[in-house]
Amino acid sequence: MTTQTATRPQLPLVVQTRRSKWLGQYVQTVLMYLSFAIFVFIVCAPFYFILVSSVMPKDELFEVPPNYWPSEVTFESYSQMAEGVPFVAYFRNSLVFATGSSALSVIAAGMAAYALARIRFPGSNVIYIALILSVALPQIAVLVPMFQTFQAARLVNTHHGLIIMMSSLMLPFTIMTLVSFIKQIPAEIEEAAYIDGANTLQIILRVVLPLIRPALFTMFLINFIISWNELLYPLVFAHHESVKTLSVGLTELTDPGSTYTKPWDMMSAMSVTMIIPVLLIILFGQRMIIAGLARGAVK
C-alpha cells in the first residue's frame, strides 16, 4: 500500500506525481485515523455495553428502548452475582485449570520440541507431522469415547483430568511454535557446551532452557488465555461445583431451567470479572503474544 511509503525518506530517483505530496499525505493520514476509529468502535462497542450493563440499576437494564448510559452507577449486580453463584470457587477452579493446563502443555511441548528440533532420529519427521496434524481432529468428534475412558480412569470431575485433556489439546500448536523457535537458536552454543564436557541434562537445563525461556513464557500466556476461555471440556467433564470453571458457571446462568429467563445483570457482572485477568495478560504481554501467535501460524 502506498501509505507505507508516505512518511519514509523519498528516494531522489522517485518521480513525484502531479498531485502535491502534502495533500496526498494529508488524505492518507485522515483515512488512516478514520479507519482506526471505525476499528476501535467495532472492537470496543460490545465491551462498553457489557460494562455499562453490569453497573446499571436493574430496572433501567430492562427498559424498552434500551438505555445507553446508566443514570447512576451501582454494583448491585456484582453483589447479587456473589450471592447467587459460587463465584469465588469458580474463579479459583478456572485459575487452577488454566494454570495447570498451560504449565503442563508448555513443559511437555518444550521437551518434545527440543527432541524434534535438535535430535536426529529415524521417524522424527513422522512423529512431528502426526503431532501437528492431530490438531485437525475435532475435539468434539471424539467426545464419547473420551468420556468413557475418563470415567473408567476416574478422571471425570477432577482437576487433573481436565488439565490432562486441555493441555493435550494445546500441545500441537505449542510444539509447532517452540520447534520453529528452537531451530533459530544456533546449535553451536550447545556444541560448545558438549565440548566443555556438559551432559545432555546439563545442556538442556543450563544452556537451552535459558535461551528458550521467553518462548516458553509466551506460550504459557497464550495457552493460559485459551484454557481460561475453554467451555466444552469443563462443560462435559466437570459437573461438581468443586471443579466447575467460570465459563461453565456463566453458561449455567442461561439454562432454560434456571430461575432467571434473562439474567443479564448477573451475566454482565460475571463477564466483566472473567475478562479482567485476560485483559491484564494482554496489556502485560501483548508484544510477546502477537509474536507467538504469528510464529505458530506462519511457520
Add this chain to the structure above:
Amino acid sequence: MTTQVLSKPRFRNPFAGMTLRQRFYLIAVLLLLPAIALRVFTSFYPFIQTLYLSTQRFNPAYPPQKFIGLGNFERLADDPVVQASIGFTVLFVVVSTFFQIVFGLALAHLLNAPFRLRNVARTLSLIPWAIPMVIAALGFRWLFDDQFGMIPDVLRRVLGMDTRWLIDPQNAKVAIIAVNIWKSTPFVALVLLAGLQGISRDLYEAARVDGANWFTSLRYLTIPMLMPIIITTGMFMLVWQLAVFDLPFLMTGGGPGFSTTVMAQKIYLESNSLNYGYAASIGVVMVVIVAIVGAVGLFLFRRFDVSE
C-alpha cells in the same frame, strides 16, 4: 548434528555401554514421551474408539450393544437435523473464513501502516481473540435481543430497519456468522501482518516507480506474496471452525428450530441423550469433512507455494 561426530565422551552417565547414537535415541524418546502419551490418550485412542463405536448401536440406557455396520450412517443420512447441521456448519465456516481473510487483510494493512497509534491498534486487535467465546456469545445474544438489545435499537433509529435477529431462522444465521467474523478477524489480521512485514519495501518502491497504484500493487504484489500464508491461515480457520460449538450453543441454543444447530452441537445433544453410537458416527462424518478440507488446502498450498 555435529555432536555425534565427537568420540568418547569424558563424563560418566547412566547410559554407559551405549553408543552415542543409541544414547541420543533414548533421550529423544524420553523427551517425546509425555507429549506422545498425552496425544495418544486424548486423541488417537479415542479416535479409534470413535470409529469402532460408529458401527455399533450403543446406548447405555438400552443395553444390548450391537454391531450394525453402517446402520448409523444410514440413519444420519435421513436425519433432517443432521443434514441441516452439516449445511449450516459448512455455510458458517466458509462464509466466516472468507470474510475473516478479506477483512483481516485490510486490518493487517492498518496495523502495518506508520501512524502513532499503531501499537494501540495491535493491542486492541488481540482483545476479540482473547475474550472468552462464552462472553462474546452471551454479550451479543443480549445485544441482538429483540426487546432490550442495542443493535436492533440502533438499526431502527439510524436506518429505520425493523429486523428481528435471533428469532428469525435466516437472520439468526447472519447474526452468528457476523459475531464469529468479529471474533476472529483480528487474529487473522495479526497473522497476515507477520506476512506483510516479511515483504521487502523495496518491492513496493519498485512497483511504484513502474507506475503501480495501490490496487495494482495489492493485486499483483501483496496478495501473491502472501498467498502461502493466506492458504495456510484459511485452511487452519476452516478446519478449526468446523468444530465450533460454544458460539451457536450460547447465542441461540441452535434455534430457532434447528436453523443454527452445528454438527458439534448435534454430537453434544446425541451424547447427552446417551446415543453414543449415533453421536460417534456424526463425529466420523465431521472428521471426513475436515480431511476433505485439509486435502483441498494442501493441494492449493502446493500449487501456490512457489517461493519455497
